[in-house]
Amino acid sequence: MQQNLSENTVNNGVIAAVRGSIVDILFSAQVPAIHNIIYAQNRSVTLEVVSQLSHQKVRTIALSPTQGLARGMVAEDSGGPLKVPVGPATLSRMFNVFGHVIDGKEFTTDMPSRSIHQSPPALMRISSQLQVFETGIKIVDVLCPLERGGKAGLFGGAGVGKTVLLTEMIHNMVSHQQGVSIFCGIGERCREGEELYREMKQAGVLDNMVMLFGQMNEPPGSRFRVGHAALTMAEYFRDDEKKDVLLLIDNIFRFIQAGSEVSGLMGQIPSRMGYQPTLGTELSSLEERIANTENGAITSIQAVYVPADDFTDPAAVHTFSHLSATLVLSRKRASEGFYPSIDPLQSNSKLASSSVIGDRHYSVAQQVRQILAQYNELKDIIAMLGLEQLSKKDRDIVMRARRLERFFTQPFFTTEQFTGMQGKFVTLEQTLDGCERILSGEYDDYPESALYMIGEISEAVNTQPKKPSQSSDEVNHEH
Numbered sequence: 001m002q003q004n005l006s007e008n009t010v011n012n013g014v015i016a017a018v019r020g021s022i023v024d025i026l027f028s029a030q031v032p033a034i035h036n037i038i039y040a041q042n043r044s045v046t047l048e049v050v051s052q053l054s055h056q057k058v059r060t061i062a063l064s065p066t067q068g069l070a071r072g073m074v075a076e077d078s079g080g081p082l083k084v085p086v087g088p089a090t091l092s093r094m095f096n097v098f099g100h101v102i103d104g105k106e107f108t109t110d111m112p113s114r115s116i117h118q119s120p121p122a123l124m125r126i127s128s129q130l131q132v133f134e135t136g137i138k139i140v141d142v143l144c145p146l147e148r149g150g151k152a153g154l155f156g157g158a159g160v161g162k163t164v165l166l167t168e169m170i171h172n173m174v175s176h177q178q179g180v181s182i183f184c185g186i187g188e189r190c191r192e193g194e195e196l197y198r199e200m201k202q203a204g205v206l207d208n209m210v211m212l213f214g215q216m217n218e219p220p221g222s223r224f225r226v227g228h229a230a231l232t233m234a235e236y237f238r239d240d241e242k243k244d245v246l247l248l249i250d251n252i253f254r255f256i257q258a259g260s261e262v263s264g265l266m267g268q269i270p271s272r273m274g275y276q277p278t279l280g281t282e283l284s285s286l287e288e289r290i291a292n293t294e295n296g297a298i299t300s301i302q303a304v305y306v307p308a309d310d311f312t313d314p315a316a317v318h319t320f321s322h323l324s325a326t327l328v329l330s331r332k333r334a335s336e337g338f339y340p341s342i343d344p345l346q347s348n349s350k351l352a353s354s355s356v357i358g359d360r361h362y363s364v365a366q367q368v369r370q371i372l373a374q375y376n377e378l379k380d381i382i383a384m385l386g387l388e389q390l391s392k393k394d395r396d397i398v399m400r401a402r403r404l405e406r407f408f409t410q411p412f413f414t415t416e417q418f419t420g421m422q423g424k425f426v427t428l429e430q431t432l433d434g435c436e437r438i439l440s441g442e443y444d445d446y447p448e449s450a451l452y453m454i455g456e457i458s459e460a461v462n463t464q465p466k467k468p469s470q471s472s473d474e475v476n477h478e479h
Contacts, residue, residue, distance in 0.1 A: 149292020187254025
């Protein structure tokens with residue numbers, strides 16, 4: 001029964017049961033392989049085989065809505081897995097999980113396509129050399145450097161600047177690294193996708209970008225597979241065109257959530273806290289494909305929603321194990337006007353060791369963290385007793401910490417039209433130089449405002465320094 005059918009023969013089956021997004025189908029001739037795509041209802045419904053129940057029966061998950069399906073309907077085996085188009089023609093376009101364009105413009109279909117189910121690169125092909133991925137964003141490059149070919153998690157709620165930070169990274173990647181950016185929206189709002197497309201167009205970075213969306217209104221199967229579709233496109237640019245790829249995923253938690261829905265529909269017994277028993281392998285099969293090879297690198301930045309701010313949640317724990325850098329966005333910092341609103345004390349990176357980033361960078365980062373942590377501890381004393389009650393040494397710490405906080409703000413290219421300030425790309429060397437000079441006290445006589453929203457430190461020199469007494473009064477006045 002398992003003999004291969006000739007290519008001309010159509011392998012048809014009959015729908016035996018429909019339970020929401022789960023459809024069971026009987027095949028008399030040949031049972032389709034796992035991951036095969038099956039079409040029903042004049043190809044308007046797409047199903048993917050997830051398990052073979054017997055020598056004739058398969059269970060499928062719907063990648064599109066199943067309205068109108070009924071028992072006894074004919075289903076047609078496509079003979080292969082889901083494929084998406086790859087190549088330069090995909091740039092500046094917007095796709096769904098099936099590789100169909102959704103931006104309303106004409107699209108040529110005679111281009112190569114690949115299966116979304118690919119194996120991670122072999123261990124022999126993975127480059128073990130740790131390299132820093134320079135973003136041009138001061139606070140990221142100094143305190144939590146990203147790894148080229150690594151994965152960074154962006155933890156934050158609504159309205160703290162996640163999307164602005166992502167768009168800025170795309171802009172810098174395209175303009176300074178001649179790479180390709182791929183944005184994958186998993187289970188987020190349709191409005192956000194439309195806004196992002198418009199912002200990218202205005203920022204002028206759409207030409208080197210591909211967007212894929214599986215939004216929250218789509219079936220769980222579609223949201224579960226859109227991440228694999230995005231990775232297939234990214235792998236083409238890395239392996240065939242030997243380019244560096246920046247892959248942005250918003251939101252990786254929704255991928256885990258979609259897998260949990262699929263698992264529940266399949267009738268699998270859930271593990272801890274209601275998650276699917278296969279959570280670890282499902283996340284790994286996606287994350288392990290994001291790697292740095294001898295051809296190029298896929299560097300990934302992933303937004304991560306943490307349920308109820310509980311970092312012990314299985315979804316957060318499994319995601320953490322794959323990340324090389326963690327950027328925590330703070331609502332408090334955003335409310336104080338510090339953009340990007342990255343919390344310098346909660347964010348960290350595995351690369352932040354002297355053997356990787358060098359002694360000078362490591363030393364500066366440690367000093368910055370130390371001085372900001374001391375300032376944090378002194379805040380309560382300043383609030384109760386005022387700045388005068390502090391020793392001269394503590395007053396210097398406060399002054400320098402506040403200047404560092406302002407120096408870590410930065411005008412973005414993608415927000416020029418809102419702020420009226422020209423965007424700044426600051427190299428790591430310029431940022432380290434600025435931090436060293438603030439830490440040494442060179443800028444103690446300058447007003448704090450001189451360091452706010454500037455690029456490199458020399459831009460503050462354009463402001464006339466004040467007398468030392470005035471700058472300390474200014475600190476006291478603000479508290």
